[in-house]
Amino acid sequence: MTENKLFFPVKEVTYEELFDWAVPGQRYKTSSVAVPQKNGLFRQNSHTGSLVECNKMKIALFRHGEQVFAVNEKCPHAGGPLHLGDIEDISDGGGLCVRCPWHSWRFDLNTGKVTMPRGRNVSTVVYPVKVDSRGVISIGFDKFADSYFSVEEDF
Numbered sequence: 001m002t003e004n005k006l007f008f009p010v011k012e013v014t015y016e017e018l019f020d021w022a023v024p025g026q027r028y029k030t031s032s033v034a035v036p037q038k039n040g041l042f043r044q045n046s047h048t049g050s051l052v053e054c055n056k057m058k059i060a061l062f063r064h065g066e067q068v069f070a071v072n073e074k075c076p077h078a079g080g081p082l083h084l085g086d087i088e089d090i091s092d093g094g095g096l097c098v099r100c101p102w103h104s105w106r107f108d109l110n111t112g113k114v115t116m117p118r119g120r121n122v123s124t125v126v127y128p129v130k131v132d133s134r135g136v137i138s139i140g141f142d143k144f145a146d147s148y149f150s151v152e153e154d155f
Ligand code: FES
Pocket: 075, 076, 077, 078, 079, 080, 100, 101, 102, 103, 104, 105
């Protein structure tokens, strides 16, 4: 549903620049993204989504073919970085999911609901996305972020 949404343009990346998970060869390209590990070391991620800031919120963007998905960047389980997650097509009805890099929970990219582990009543937030003819991506929100209206006072 895109009616009654406020759409904010994404400045960091265009549709053409998004990593396309539907292109098999791209899945194994090495990117320069370093993923923090629990032992304090980093490993190179071989494929990734994009982290953007829109409406003063951090959003993970993923492209799969002609579809673009926008989800809250922080995993609702323990705050993992969902933009560094893998995209999986769960053929047993799960559809396209993002797998969190920290504990491998999967979230449906259309509904935000957790699909693995089963039986958890947890969701991430998914946002509607529009792409214009120039490839500019816009993300839809219910309202302006609260931080637009917070007053920072210097005393
Ligand atoms: S923080 Fe994402 S699955 Fe645990």
